[in-house]
Amino acid sequence: MSAGRASLVIVGAGPRGTGLLERIAANAPELYDGSGLDIHVVDPYPPGAGRLWREEQSPLLWMNSEAQDVTMFTDETVDMAGPVLEGPTLDAWAGLDGRTFADRPRQGAYLRWVYERAVEALPPGIRVHRHACRAHRVSGPREGRQQVWLEGRSRPLLADLVVLTIGHLDAELDAEQGTLATYAREHGLVHLPPDFTADSDLSALAPGEPVLVRGFGLAFVDLMVLLTEGRGGRFEGDTYRPSGREPILYVGSRRGVPYHSKIGYGWEGERPPLPRFFGPAEVDALLARRGGGIDFRRDVWPLIEKELGFAHYHRLFTAHPERTRMAWRDFEEKYAGAGAGAGAGAGAEIRALVASAVPDPADHLDLTVLDRPLDGVRHTSYDDLQDGLRTYIEDDLRRRHDPSRSPDLAVFLGLLSVYGQLVRLGDIGPWWHGFFSCVASGPPGPRLRRMLALSRAGILRFLGADMTVAAEGGVFRAGSVTVPGATVEARALVEARLPHPTVERTRDALLRELYADGAAATPEGLLAVDPADGRVLERSGTPHPRRFALGPHTDARGSGAFTRPRTGGPAFRQNDATARAALTFLRALSCRVAA
Numbered sequence: 001m002s003a004g005r006a007s008l009v010i011v012g013a014g015p016r017g018t019g020l021l022e023r024i025a026a027n028a029p030e031l032y033d034g035s036g037l038d039i040h041v042v043d044p045y046p047p048g049a050g051r052l053w054r055e056e057q058s059p060l061l062w063m064n065s066e067a068q069d070v071t072m073f074t075d076e077t078v079d080m081a082g083p084v085l086e087g088p089t090l091d092a093w094a095g096l097d098g099r100t101f102a103d104r105p106r107q108g109a110y111l112r113w114v115y116e117r118a119v120e121a122l123p124p125g126i127r128v129h130r131h132a133c134r135a136h137r138v139s140g141p142r143e144g145r146q147q148v149w150l151e152g153r154s155r156p157l158l159a160d161l162v163v164l165t166i167g168h169l170d171a172e173l174d175a176e177q178g179t180l181a182t183y184a185r186e187h188g189l190v191h192l193p194p195d196f197t198a199d200s201d202l203s204a205l206a207p208g209e210p211v212l213v214r215g216f217g218l219a220f221v222d223l224m225v226l227l228t229e230g231r232g233g234r235f236e237g238d239t240y241r242p243s244g245r246e247p248i249l250y251v252g253s254r255r256g257v258p259y260h261s262k263i264g265y266g267w268e269g270e271r272p273p274l275p276r277f278f279g280p281a282e283v284d285a286l287l288a289r290r291g292g293g294i295d296f297r298r299d300v301w302p303l304i305e306k307e308l309g310f311a312h313y314h315r316l317f318t319a320h321p322e323r324t325r326m327a328w329r330d331f332e333e334k335y336a337g338a339g340a341g342a343g344a345g346a347g348a349e350i351r352a353l354v355a356s357a358v359p360d361p362a363d364h365l366d367l368t369v370l371d372r373p374l375d376g377v378r379h380t381s382y383d384d385l386q387d388g389l390r391t392y393i394e395d396d397l398r399r400r401h402d403p404s405r406s407p408d409l410a411v412f413l414g415l416l417s418v419y420g421q422l423v424r425l426g427d428i429g430p431w432w433h434g435f436f437s438c439v440a441s442g443p444p445g446p447r448l449r450r451m452l453a454l455s456r457a458g459i460l461r462f463l464g465a466d467m468t469v470a471a472e473g474g475v476f477r478a479g480s481v482t483v484p485g486a487t488v489e490a491r492a493l494v495e496a497r498l499p500h501p502t503v504e505r506t507r508d509a510l511l512r513e514l515y516a517d518g519a520a521a522t523p524e525g526l527l528a529v530d531p532a533d534g535r536v537l538e539r540s541g542t543p544h545p546r547r548f549a550l551g552p553h554t555d556a557r558g559s560g561a562f563t564r565p566r567t568g569g570p571a572f573r574q575n576d577a578t579a580r581a582a583l584t585f586l587r588a589l590s591c592r593v594a595a
Helices: 015-031 090-094 104-121 175-187 218-227 280-288 296-319 328-337 345-357 367-371 382-400 407-425 430-440 445-456 509-516 570-594
Strands: 006-011 037-042 126-131 135-139 146-150 157-159 161-164 190-192 210-214 234-236 239-241 248-252 460-464 468-472 475-479 487-490 492-495 535-537 543-549
Touching: 006 015, 006 146, 006 157, 006 570, 015 037, 015 104, 015 126, 015 570, 037 146, 037 157, 090 104, 135 509, 146 161, 161 509, 161 570, 175 190, 175 468, 175 492, 210 475, 210 487, 218 248, 218 445, 239 445, 280 296, 280 407, 296 328, 296 345, 296 407, 328 345, 367 430, 382 445, 382 460, 407 430, 407 570, 445 460, 543 570
Parallel strands: 006 037, 006 161, 037 126, 161 543, 190 492, 210 248, 210 492, 248 460
Antiparallel strands: 135 146, 146 157, 234 239, 468 475, 475 487, 535 543
16 A cells, blocks of 8 residues: 555445445546545455355346346436436447346356446546455544455555445354254255355255255246256246156245236336436335334335326327326326325225226235235145146236236336335345335246246145245145145255345454444344435444445445436436545545645
């Protein structure tokens, strides 16, 4: 480290760290005219891609967004103080059809290029130093240089500022998972706890043997791919030709169904004017009463529900007026006034309004059914359930690829708008993130069609909703409320979901030490940060002047790994705010040193 030069350490070189570096390059010409700056990037995985998107993984694993919907670059829709530096979306960079779901190695190559471009765009006085290892501790006084301790090195990096962009993290087993793991060891069973599927050792899952799988989201889709195509099976149209090396997967979850399919058509015509009922003013009002406590279901969800309904019915009335019985202006006026000041009464008033104005129930927005489609559904046998679930998936695919159902796409846009506002509220609990993922971040249509083919081939069996798992009789035994009294036994159990680390249970030593050293955490175990610029909050509520954090381990996490173009992505806004705060601090520090 050169004497007299300011120093910034970024821990984490994946998409979030790369996005921060891009914003530093964009803002440095305006904000940093110091005597030089050393930026140290610390990550054992490749810069740009990081762990999750590294190029060395199976090309069978896809992105979960169309290539045209993936960008690492800002545009004029982002509400930020820094300059817009435009760049290509994934499809433009890779020369792909925009509707393609690119494989993850291709995305890793794109991210590597973005990282290299950001480094090249830095002014001559700013140098980047890469450290291909882990950081395990940050120490140092509030008003002085920080020490960033790296694995395998006896001396720390000295940093005027530290930014943690660590990404998704591993977690220690919770009590339930620990009990299941112990039982598996004692009885010679296979238990795979929550993990990143691409990193899991699946070799213990034997061909032809039943495997219980708990979790029906995107981690399950990866598991399904690796245990079928990844073992030599192939799809011929809607038929699966097994290799004979596949296990038999019995999958269930809380909902008992896969996430809703990605929507398979584009937007045309007028967009709903969002935000309408859940915007900055409503968030300001919620923040003003935070001292008295905010309950998500009581205080926030009714506003979200009304916002999503507005997006849905705006599209229905303006694009498909033949399916309504009322002029949009009249409906909008009554919808806006429904339940004003009445709290829970809004729902009943809106349902009555919709019933009178929209004759077809298929055009009604029912968020409860979207979230829990198997509630109240019962089957007498697992064989009956297979037929029912296949019909459900087929219906979902048909609807999500039918442009005449474009109010569904309007709801998706509403969900993006809502997420942009929720970032300001911090940690709102896990339910919302699960709901968003289920409705707005499901698998591509081709994945669900292949899921149907695997079901017809007998490789995949559905268990139903509110899945239970018991370790007894020397096996794992699963059941669900959907098929009362029925169970399935297996000697293998896979938890198909990402780990849910808290600052106390994460396997990341740096975050554990940071928490032990006085960093604040939310009730859900997320690192608490200042929403204005990402500074880490201490338990007193005071921002640490020299430590920042961005990403899913914080209470300012966003809606996904990447931002869709022209949606004003909150992650871009956060990256820009943190970059500008860091450069402003470092410039002032450099001036004091020079004086």
